[in-house]
Amino acid sequence: xxxxxxxxxxxxxxxxxxxxxxxxxxxxxxxxxxxxxxxxxxxxxxxxxxxxxxxxxxxxxxxxxxxxxxxxxxxxxxxxxxxxxxxxxxxxxxxxxxxxxxxxxxxxxxxxxxxxxxxxxxxxxxxxxxxxxxxxxxxxxxxxxxxxxxxxxxxxxxxxxxxxxxxxxxxxxxxxxxxxxxxxxxxxxxxxxxxxxxxxxxxxxxxxxxxxxxxxxxxxxxxxxxxxxxxxxxxxxxxxxxxxxxxxxxxxxxxxxxxxxxxxxxxxxxxxxxxxxxxxxxxxxxxxxxxxxxxx
Amino acid sequence: xxxxxxxxxxxxxxxxxxxxxxxxxxxxxxxxxxxxxxxxxxxxxxxxxxxxxxxxxxxxxxxxxxxxxxxxxxxxxxxxxxxxxxxxxxxxxxxxxxxxxxxxxxxxxxxxxxxxxxxxxxxxxxxxxxxxxxxxxxxxxxxxxxxxxxxxxxxxxxxxxxxxxxxxxxxxxxxxxxxxxxxxxxxxxxxxxxxxxxxxxxxxxxxxxxxxxxxxxxxxxxxxxxxxxxxxxxxxxxxxxxxxxxxxxxxxxxxxxxxxxxxxxxxxxxxxxxxxxxxxxxxxxxxxxxxxxxxxxxxxxxxxxxxxxxxxxxxxxxxxxxxxxxxxxxxxxxxxxxxxxxxxxxxxxxxxxxxxxxxxxxxxxxxxxxxxxxxxxxxxxxxxxxxxxxxxx
Numbered sequence: 226x227x228x229x230x231x232x233x234x235x236x237x238x239x240x241x242x243x244x245x246x247x248x249x250x251x252x253x254x255x256x257x258x259x260x261x262x263x264x265x266x267x268x269x270x271x272x273x274x275x276x277x278x279x280x281x282x283x284x285x286x287x288x289x290x291x292x293x294x295x296x297x298x299x300x301x302x303x304x305x306x307x308x309x310x311x312x313x314x315x316x317x318x319x320x321x322x323x324x325x326x327x328x329x330x331x332x333x334x335x336x337x338x339x340x341x342x343x344x345x346x347x348x349x350x351x352x353x354x355x356x357x358x359x360x361x362x363x364x365x366x367x368x369x370x371x372x373x374x375x376x377x378x379x380x381x382x383x384x385x386x387x388x389x390x391x392x393x394x395x396x397x398x399x400x401x402x403x404x405x406x407x408x409x410x411x412x413x414x415x416x417x418x419x420x421x422x423x424x425x426x427x428x429x430x431x432x433x434x435x436x437x438x439x440x441x442x443x444x445x446x447x448x449x450x451x452x453x454x455x456x457x458x459x460x461x462x463x464x465x466x467x468x469x470x471x472x473x474x475x476x477x478x479x480x481x482x483x484x485x486x487x488x489x490x491x492x493x494x495x496x497x498x499x500x501x502x503x504x505x506x507x508x509x510x511x512x513x514x515x516x517x518x519x520x521x
Numbered sequence: 522x523x524x525x526x527x528x529x530x531x532x533x534x535x536x537x538x539x540x541x542x543x544x545x546x547x548x549x550x551x552x553x554x555x556x557x558x559x560x561x562x563x564x565x566x567x568x569x570x571x572x573x574x575x576x577x578x579x580x581x582x583x584x585x586x587x588x589x590x591x592x593x594x595x596x597x598x599x600x601x602x603x604x605x606x607x608x609x610x611x612x613x614x615x616x617x618x619x620x621x622x623x624x625x626x627x628x629x630x631x632x633x634x635x636x637x638x639x640x641x642x643x644x645x646x647x648x649x650x651x652x653x654x655x656x657x658x659x660x661x662x663x664x665x666x667x668x669x670x671x672x673x674x675x676x677x678x679x680x681x682x683x684x685x686x687x688x689x690x691x692x693x694x695x696x697x698x699x700x701x702x703x704x705x706x707x708x709x710x711x712x713x714x715x716x717x718x719x720x721x722x723x724x725x726x727x728x729x730x731x732x733x734x735x736x737x738x739x740x741x742x743x744x745x746x747x748x749x750x751x752x753x754x755x756x757x758x759x760x761x762x763x764x765x766x767x768x769x770x771x772x773x774x775x776x777x778x779x780x781x782x783x784x785x786x787x788x789x790x791x792x793x794x795x796x797x798x799x800x801x802x803x804x805x806x807x808x809x810x811x812x813x814x815x816x817x818x819x820x821x822x823x824x825x826x827x828x829x830x831x832x833x834x835x836x837x838x839x840x841x842x843x844x845x846x847x848x849x850x851x852x853x854x855x856x857x858x859x860x861x862x863x864x865x866x867x868x869x870x871x872x873x874x875x876x877x878x879x880x881x882x883x884x885x886x887x888x889x890x891x892x893x894x895x896x897x898x899x900x901x902x903x904x905x906x907x908x909x910x911x912x913x914x
Contacts, residue, residue: 307705
């Protein structure tokens with residue numbers, strides 16, 4: 226567990242995650258105060274990535290819950306293994322067990338409980354609480370959010386047949402959202418909140434160097450400057466950092482050492498995911514490249 | 522650092538108060554988190570201090586600029602810290618444009634009534650059946666002030682059931698899927714014999730509704746009534762349990778008025794809308810406005826199968842190509858795109874303006890909205906919407 230903001234920032238960097246000060250403060254406080262961390266931002270700015278890094282950093286396991294509409298208890302929390310339970314009843318019957326109460330007790334033991342992510346997150350291993358990623362919460366519906374609210378404040382889950390299961394140590398929780406729907410205020414207020422922005426040129430350049438080893442310095446600079454210029458254009462979906470990394474890797478794989486308008490045209494599909502955006506960028510490729518060169 | 526000193530704590534609480542006075546919502550719980558956070562960071566590092574305050578007190582990126590402004594003013598006034606310029610100057614608020622506003626949007630401006638023309642007394646009585654019928658057919662732009670008042674009253678009595686959407690959440694009952702959990706529990710009564718199979722099915726929920734109202738010059742005669750309509754509509758829908766009615770106005774720019782319209786008092790709500798909307802009775806650039814809607818709001822408010830209502834006469838000074846492009850994008854991202862046109866109620870009217878011609882291919886329903894009857898028709902259309910996109914698609 227890091228002891229200061231700087232230590233947090235350094236530790237993240239040691240695991241190849243370049244975080245700026247604001248994010249480091251939010252992460253540090255979330256860890257320190259035991260609050261969930263709510264990260265919002267455009268797709269591809271590293272919301273999910275930081276959670277993986279966090280798990281590595283704390284050397285604990287990562288539990289991931291991908292949200293979708295209709296996500297319910299049986300997929301998020303627990304489910305009984307009905308087939309095995311039915312089998313168990315038959316076995317008990319065959320062995321001559323007649324006591325109803327005993328059968329019930331036997332069948333609803335933890336042995337037949339299938340633990341889903343939220344229940345798993347209550348269990349520490351080697352004295353270490355896991356990191357729980359609740360990914361893209363905006364995709365889940367209000368019903369699930371309401372359930373989550375309870376879970377996040379008490380760190381316990383009640384299974385009617387077994388009783389209340391409580392976390393020995395509360396897990397480190399990170400929630401991400403792409404804002405396709407507004408997260409309920411009550412939930413937001415329980416979290417440390419941080420909006421991850423697109424990185425500056427310097428930061429993005431460092432990220433590329435960290436994540437795509439072997440990319441020539443000049444190519445990396447040009448590629449990052451080009452993406453930065455591209456983000457200023459009026460696009461439907463601007464490229465995220467994830468796209469920059471994919472693009473740099475692609476350029477590397479193609480054996481390029483320098484950007485040219487032709488190469489850009491051929492590889493734009495890696496950066497932009499809407500046909501209209503691709504057309505727009507193609508028309509401006511030369512211009513954008515010139516601007517990128519200037520800014521380096 | 523140990524926990525904050527009483528002095529610092531007092532300042533922290535005062536700071537939260539000044540955030541609240543700027544209209545931001547901060548709960549006592551958040552204040553407590555902030556106070557605890559102050560004990561964990563080095564408060565002499567201005568950056569750390571700022572971010573600690575931000576991550577514990579801020580919950581919406583949109584408020585960030587306002588937050589930074591309040592932060593700067595408060596802590597600088599105290600003379601406690603000198604905050605790095607680059608942290609705060611990017612967030613300076615633009616100066617407020619002081620523009621003369623029509624006294625009260627949504628009603629006839631008081632001054633426009635000539636002094637010789639005494640204001641007609643508004644008679645507050647229930648209308649008889651035939652009076653109501655006449656009123657329902659009268660065009661909004663031909664109504665007198667008294668008739669408008671009566672029409673507004675009728676608006677608030679319109680009742681409708683919002684269109685539904687089949688969600689992916691399951692509830693016990695129905696017969697769509699096997700409910701193993703309940704089946705198994707019941708079977709325990711019969712020594713584990715599955716006598717009755719319980720079933721479950723998908724839940725239904727009202728669809729979110731997004732309204733985009735044209736407030737440009739050509740729509741002036743209708744815009745007031747339509748704002749009333751939007752207010753009544755929002756109120757009605759909220760009562761029906763629809764949590765999400767989003768409203769925007771557009772002319773030369775897009776303004777979100779959702780929160781303003783949620784005020785219970787129509788007068789207060791409409792007055793605030795008047796102050797908020799800067800392009801009242803100006804030009805129209807529908808394409809550009811839809812573009813900014815698609816860019817900054819589309820992904821956030823069109824989820825869960827939303828129904829979009831565009832209320833406009835289609836007079837557009839912008840580029841038709843852009844309008845068509847943005848309309849196509851909008852139609853693809855919503856469940857149903859309904860265009861309400863007040864001119865459609867005029868006998869012999871043909872939608873031939875450049876803007877409308879460009880937009881028409883992407884409209885699912887093209888409906889009039891010139892009198893109360895047409896609003897009732899809209900109610901019916903909304904209720905009759907199938908759960909899947911209609912045959913026009």
